Amino acid sequence: MILNIICIVLIGFGLLFFLGGAVGILRFPDFYTRMHAAGKGDTMSVFLILVGLAVYQLSDFNVANLLVAGKIFFITIFIMWASPTSTHALIKAGLEEGQKMWTRKDGKEDPQA
Template sequence: MIIDTISICLICIGIVFFIGGAVGILRFPDFYTRMHAAGKGDTCSMFLILLGLGLYQLHEPTLANFLVFGKIMFITIFIMVTSPTSTHALIKAGFEEGIKMWTRNGEKKGNVK
């Protein structure tokens, strides 16, 4: 019962963070700032939702359920490692492409000689 409550809370917080990420992706002014919203909102909300689902899986503590929990945690670690990497690779690609950067004092060129 306690586990259920904890997992409901985790999933709800995860969805709230996902709302933040989605709104950020829509609202932020340029590619780089959208990347912040996408990369971070994505990772954290995914982590919390998967943790909640994994804990919910444990409400019957059998060996098979523990293994499923382990697999879900494995996916979590997998995405936690890969997500910053793909964020980095994409933002670097964008930077070298020369996408303009939005700043307070008007636009600044990203990477154009």
């Protein structure tokens, strides 16, 4: 029972961070800031949701369920390692392609970006 409550809390927070990522992708003004929302909102929420599911999976304990929980944990580790790498590769590609950078001063574009 207590495991179920932990699982529900973790998945709820994960969904909240997913919401933040999705709203950020829609609202932020330029490519770089959208990259922030995409890269970060995902990592933490994937971590929280998958750990919650692994906890639920371990609530009746045997070897098969332990292996499945190990695989879920491995997916988590993989995503937390792959997400910064692909964020870095994509933002570097965007910079080389010459994306404009949005600044606070209205209408005046950053000259070097």
